[in-house]
Amino acid sequence: MLFKKGAEASLYIEEWQGRKVIMKQRLPKAYRLPTLDEAIRTHRTVREPQSIHKAKEAGVPTPTIYLVDITSANIVMEFIEGKQVKQILNDLSQAKRRSLCRHIGVLIGRLHSHGIMHGDLTTSNMILTSHGKVFLVDFGLSERSNELEARGVDLHLMKRALQSTHYRYVKKCFEAVMAGYSEVVGRNTTEDVLNKIQEIERRGRYVSER
Amino acid sequence: MATLRKADSYCLGLESTADDFSVGILSFKGDILANEASMFMPETGGIHPREAARHHAEVAGKVLSEALRKAGIQQREIKIIAFSQGPGLGPCLRTGATAARALACYLQVPLVGVNHCVAHIEIGKLITGAKDPLTLYVSGGNTIVAAFEAGRYRVFGETLDISVGNCLDVFAREAGLRQKIGEPLGALVEKLAARSQNFVSLPYTVKGMDLSFSGLLSAAIELLNSKKYSVEDLCFSLQEVVFSMLAEVTERALAHTEKPEVLLTGGVAANKRLQSMLEALANEHNAKFGVVPKQYALDNGAMIAWTGILTYQHGLSTSIEKSFVKLKWRLDEVYAPWVGG
Known part of the structure; x- marks a missing residue:
């Protein structure tokens, strides 16, 4: 179920392994040059979970990452109720x-x-x-x-x-x-x-x- | 015959923030009767404020009488004089303001100082029929993502350093391109870009809803000087990166504000590649897309006249004593009671 259509990604609420999760999908932007588009989406899909993990080490609450799929620019993470x-x-x-x-x-x-x-x-x-x-x-x-x-x-x-x-x-x-x-x-x-x-x-x- | 026509109310607007001197005449209902302009064309380099101001002073009389002739109205029908009070280049603004004060005193009508950026949005709304748009205003002086929120236009995103038009112009000059009448540097970059498909990677700098172009410009010039790539390849790559950045911040602001419309205006709005990108993103968010046609997207007197009317109809005007120019007058400092919602 589409939860929020943001600027660069769509957030879906899904059930994954018995948990309520957010699936963050960085869909290709048709308006962007494919080479540039892929570079941006890949870079951010890699960077986001790294920073989220680092933030946890720093003592900042962030959603737990369950799965990262770089080829499809997809991240599955904890749904934060609030x-x-x-x-x-x-x-x-x-x-x-x-x-x-x-x-x-x-x-x-x-x-x-x-x-x-x-x-x-x-x-x-x-x-x-x-x-x-x-x-x-x-x-x-x-x-x-x-x-x-x-x-x-x-x-x-x-x-x-x-x-x-x-x-x-x-x-x-x-x-x-x-x-x-x-x-x-x-x-x-x-x-x-x-x-x-x-x-x-x-x-x-x-x-x-x- | 003019004498048989019932006298109507009109506003004459003067625009002189940068390289254009323009006079627009509009009826209070929003009919555009005249929109005349003369552009200062430097021999080399960018706009020298004092030289541009001298140009404005020289052409003011001619542009003014041409606008009045086209409008075909009587002097007594001009009910207000509006002028661009800022932001912009000091000497240019002062030339326009001086002409406006003289006219207001001579005709004994109220003077209305108008914010140039607000005027771009208002004329865009009038021309495209947009009611409550998220506006991307891109020109040689400005790069702003704005929308109306509680009494004024709020700036959601803007450049942290130079404007997008400035970035493209400086690159074009470095590449040896020369502007001609009716063919600004941006149009030359667009033309060259259309001849290439070879993408060269350049820094992509987006900070939330803000942008930065200066590092990107330096990198592009460095690549140009390295002679490793053709000017066409670099124009193409520069456009792709710059416009993708603009599209991204606009999309972010759209997702944030959830406005129903996207409005594209300013000199850079003439670029077809940028237009197609913004149209695609507006469609994706089910927002209506409107691009302001060139004559009203470039600096023009009509937008000043129209915003003057809106301002005046809400009981606001500018006394001569308070009609000093404001070089750094921000869009979000303007109280805009005429906008509903």
Whole structure:
């Protein structure tokens, strides 16, 4: 059963070996040149489970991978029961929103300190379970890096996602994310990353501070 | 005979953000009576802001009278003057703003400052009939994926460095291509690309819904200078990579916002390969696809006039004191009460 048609993959809910699973299928894009299309799909199908596994080592909840089929660009993984943070963040009380964002910051901090850049940190890619645990999903755009630049871009994306979808609470939410981040990576690194984010923003088109 | 016609309400819009000086005249109902333009064509290199501004000042009178002649309306029927207040090149914007202020004072009608990026979306909606689109706006100055959400157009994705048009133009210049009237550099790249099927791998840089073109451009120029590949092969590969990146972020934003329509606009929208890619992805998501025709996708006065009308009809105008140009005026800073939903 088709569960969600995303940008680069379709997610199906299936039963697999008696378990409820997500089958993530990166179908060929007819609009893309076949050579390029295959390279992108293969690369991401390989990269995603690697990063998900690394994230677990870093202490970040991610779905368990059951099967990877590189030739058909197919991944079978655990189905995480819960709600997308995107759907609930705006309706939470101020205190709950802050603590959720702080927790998300902790998770990002853990990823970064283990050299994993998520690559698409939006609130659609965060799932809150009924036990209050936050799972990060969709590591298709993830990268391995220890560079400040990569961390800055990753968090800049988080900020942008808040700006476009949770515009009323951007400032407080992002501050909370960075507070959580700081708990893991320390104040000095957080300062450096914040400065980097500012630098990245200034590089963009039409920035009033520039 | 004009005298028998009942007087109507019109807006005259001036566009001068970059290399085009253009005047558009629209009725308040959205009929386009005139859309005249003159483009600054540099001998070599890109747009020099001061030289472009000098061009605008020189042609302003001519373009203006040509637009008025085509529209065939009486002076008293012009109820508002709209102008592009930003973002764009300072000297160019100031030339247009000066002309707009003079006209508004002379005709004693209100002045409306318009955001250039908002105008691109609004004219696109008027022309294609789109109601609530996800817009990909790609030009020499901009690369933006935007959609309306609670009172304003929100930027879901954009370039982290240079624009896509800039990337293609600089590559074309490096390859020795020269633009001609009616044949911009992008069209030359498209033509050469159509002659090759030989794909050369280039860096593909997508960050969530954002993009980066500067590294890709450097890599393409490096390959060009290595003389290992033909210009055709590189144009083809550059187009494939760049447009696939644009398609991917648009698709991601579409999946995220679940908008019912996809609108493609800006100078780069004229590219057939990009059009076919976006159309295919819109179809895949059951979204309607609309591409804005060239005369309204390139910078034009009509889009400024139309957005001026929408703004004015919602009780907003710009006093002369506040009509200073805003070089870095972001799309998402504009309150847009005229958009429903």
